[in-house]
Amino acid sequence: MTQARAATIEDVAREAGVSRAAVSKVIRNAYGVSPSMRERVNAAIAALDYRPRVAARAMRGSSFTLGIELPHIGNPFFAKIIAGATAxxxxxxYQLIIAPADVDGxxxxxxxxxxxxxxxxGxxxxxxxxxxxxxERLAARVPVVMLGRHxxxxxxxxxxxxxxEGTRLVMEHLFELGHRRIVHLTRSEEVTRPGSxxxxxIRLEGYLTHMxxxxxxxxxxVVRTGLDEESARLDTLALLDEEVPTAIFVGNDELAMGTLRALSEYHLTAEQVSVVGYDDVDIASYPAISLTSVNQAGEAMGERAVRLLLERVQGRTEPIHFSVEPSLKVRGSTRAAPAEPTP
Amino acid sequence: MTQARAATIEDVAREAGVSRAAVSKVIRNAYGVSPSMRERVNAAIAALDYRPRVAARAMRGSSFTLGIELPHIGNPFFAKIIAGATAxxxxxxYQLIIAPADVDGxxxxxxxxxxxxxxxxGxxxxxxxxxxxxxERLAARVPVVMLGRHxxxxxxxxxxxxxxEGTRLVMEHLFELGHRRIVHLTRSEEVTRPGSxxxxxIRLEGYLTHMxxxxxxxxxxVVRTGLDEESARLDTLALLDEEVPTAIFVGNDELAMGTLRALSEYHLTAEQVSVVGYDDVDIASYPAISLTSVNQAGEAMGERAVRLLLERVQGRTEPIHFSVEPSLKVRGSTRAAPAEPTP
DNA sequence: GGCCGGATGTAGATCGGTCTATGAATGGCG
DNA sequence: CGCCATTCATAGACCGATCTACATCCGGCC
Structure with missing residues (x-):
């Protein structure tokens, strides 16, 4: 029976010889369905290859869809979060849908x-x-969980x-290695506005405090850059034209990759300039990269975010603020500071 | 006026002193609206901060949403495609939403x-x-564009x-470098089923043909593996336990990264074993990686796919099959074959 | 003045589900 | 045997848009 349009709940009801409401109950596993009816309805659903329209359900009830907004698809840390969330x-x-933003602000x-x-x-x-x-206005209408907002x-x-804490781990590590001229490469002033x-x-603030x-x-x-590897590369090159520090603490791993690329173009190795990133992206542990970085368990964060969201969808209203403990993965990109020429 | 629920078209109509239909016309830029009414309605929309419910629109007309399905979020090649698509x-x-699949089949x-x-x-x-x-059954109901299906x-x-063509470039390059014992690392038999x-x-088929x-x-x-870097690493290690070829042609860059990792754990360099990937992911050009790979312009593919989809949404029905010309990016991971010990 | 046609606006059906209120059937019990 | 509680099933309102068919208004023209 090839029909042009997909089957609706009405079609299923007719096929099974019951009412629309009955079919709806079976679908939702609601109370008040006899086994015999359930069987008949399920048979009809299978026969017609019926699938409920989510839009129609959303009009009254829920859409069984959770949305996640991503600022920059290219950042592999976000891939970890997605993996945790889907898991x-x-x-x-529930189905997850991702809305890419891909630009700032x-x-x-x-x-x-x-x-x-x-x-x-949610x-x-x-x-x-x-x-x-x-x-807060948004959250009054739909449950919201924010990732990485303090x-x-x-x-x-x-x-x-x-x-x-993550920044403390980084700075202490660099100090222990004898670094003093440590540059912090981070995003625009707008992004790092104090108190935002x-x-x-926060990483910037921690850097300043520890210094x-x-x-x-x-x-x-403090050197400013954009949000992708390429801008980090360019801004690092600009920095190196002026001054070669002994260490660069970069706001995240994606940017750090740009910094590493710039250093290698400048023929500088970890012996001369140490680099620390943040996020511990997969590639950081790659032997030829070996980037020291702060691990903050992206999968766990995505998973936790979804769990909290589901709780809210089910009715919780007291807020929960969950914090993940970071750890520093020390790798080859950080070495003892080179002896500084006495000025 | 803080109301618990978001404004509907009804509220806007009341506020502006017109009918629902009139508001709908203004929203859709439809014919038959006087400038004065347009103005009043727009003022009411702004005053109430009104936004049309997509679910309600979808019930009758369209949802102004395009969906893209991704088999494996972790693969950076897909990030390129998304970037092109959003652009x-x-x-x-139209808004793009991504549905992650993250597992096979x-x-x-x-x-x-x-x-x-x-x-x-779409x-x-x-x-x-x-x-x-x-x-084809799906495509009868909603416009569909498939990426990477032949x-x-x-x-x-x-x-x-x-x-x-991409495979030809790879194999010819390897032959020119003098390689003979070339292993192909690819996905499961299910994925590479001939004629699929x-x-x-196709890459597998090309490999076999050229050999x-x-x-x-x-x-x-031919060595089989899973869909992520880690399984490629493990399966490469297993291969190396048995035999060390002079070159490995890997199905894509994500897997190739696993192969490179395995080789480095085995203390083998490009001098001993050449590696070629496919996709020319950003990281491939990274100096410390320098992976020879086939570039197939992911952004362009994503962009083209969306364009075709929009055409179909607007009514085109004749099929279009678009092919992107690949190019080989030769980098440090491929070297001349080492002299073979005469057997 | 009456008629016509174009421009503008509205009423109300419609999409495909959910869910409340209500009706029908069944069984237990005094 | 009649009453009541319980279970099962249905009718029909409802969600918030779109869109067709129709009403109204207005000026122009004979």
Missing amino acids: ALQGTG EEGVRAIGALADRQVD IVAISPLVSPEWL DRSTAYDTVTGDDL GNPHA RAAGLEECIR | ALQGTG EEGVRAIGALADRQVD IVAISPLVSPEWL DRSTAYDTVTGDDL GNPHA RAAGLEECIR
Whole structure:
């Protein structure tokens, strides 16, 4: 029976000789269905190859869809988060959809809005540049879990790495190796605005704090860059034209890869310039790369975010703020600081 | 006016003192709206912060959403495709959503089905293990563009790399370097089933053809592996335990990274074993990796796929099968074959 | 003045589900 | 045997848009 249009619940009801409501009950596993009816309805569903339209369900009930907004698909750390998220969704009947934003700022708002318009039952969003007020208004309508945001709203949950601790691990490691002229390569001022709660803002703050605490105020140097490897490469090259520090602490691994590339173009090795990244992306452990980095368990973060979201979908309202303990993976890209020429 | 629920078209109509239909017309830029009404309605939309529910629109018309199914989020080649796809969507009013499958076989069907259930206006899917019949049934209901499928259905469009040509480039390059004992590392037999039209199937076929044509029938060796870097690493290690070939042609770059990792664990360099990948992922050009690979312009493929899909959404019905010309990026991972000990 | 046609606006059906309120059938029990 | 509680099934309102068919208004023209 090849029909032009897909079967609807009406068709199934007719085929099984029952009412629409009955079919709906069977689908939803609701109370009040006799075994015989369930059997007949299921047979009809199979015969017609029926699948409920999600749009129609969403009009009244839920869409059984969770949305996740990603600022930059190219960053492999996000792939880890997705992997964890899908794993946590196995067997729950919920489907994950990803809305890529791929540009900074307003794009994130657009992508999150697109998910909300699509009636997703919950939203996971990754640290976009969005005001807490906007998010609280959103969270009043749909459950929200924010990844990598350090503000503590009561309206939404958060899952974060402990970026202060992570930064402490990095700086202490570099100090122990004897580094003093340590440059921090990070995102734009907009992204790292103090108090924004963005991970990059906190890492920057930690960098400044530790440098000052170590009496290295005059060695502080912050270099700004964009959000992908290529801009990090270019901005590192620009830095090296001016000054060659003994170590560079880079805001995340994707950017760090650009820095490593620039260093190699400049024929500088880890002996001369140490590099530390953040995220411990898969490639960091690759022998030819061997990038020292802070691990913050992306899969675990994605999994936890989805779990929290499902709890909220099921009715929880008290906020939960979950923090992942970071650990430093020391690898070949960090070495003892070279002897500085006495100035 | 903080209301618990988001504004609907009804609220806007009331606020503007017009009918629902009038608001709908303004939203859709439809014919028959006076400038004065347009203005009043737009003011009401702004005042109430109104956004149309996509689910409700999808019930009648279209959802203004395109879906893309991805078999394995971790593969950076797919990130390129997404980047191209989102770029092509800029300013069209359509939103892209990604459904991750992340496991082989049936999972792809599930993910594509999930997109169809969500009433997307069109679907891009990446070379899943799906029968042409199933796809044709799907394509009868919703426009479909398949990436990396070499079958030529009239029901859906395809965008592919020319894998035969790509493989020819690889094999010729290796032959010129003097290699004879060339192993091909590829996916499971299920994935490379002859005639399936899967890129891996074609690459395998090309490998076999060229080996035979070069009179190297007895050197043919095909090793199977899973879909991620880690399984490639393990299976390469298993291979090396038995035999060390002079070159390994790997099905794609993600797997090739696993092979490189295994070789380095085995303390083998490019001098002893050459490696060629496929996709020319960003990391391949990284100096410390320097993986020879076949470039097939992922961004261009994603962009083209979306363009074709939009054409179909707008009514085109004749199928288009688009092929991207590959090019070989020769890098440090391929060297002249070491002198073989005379057997 | 009456008629016509184009422009503008509206009423109401419709999409495919969910869910509440209600009806019908069944069985237990005094 | 009649009453009530319980189980099973259904009718029909409802969600928020789109879109067709129709009503109204207005000016122009004979």
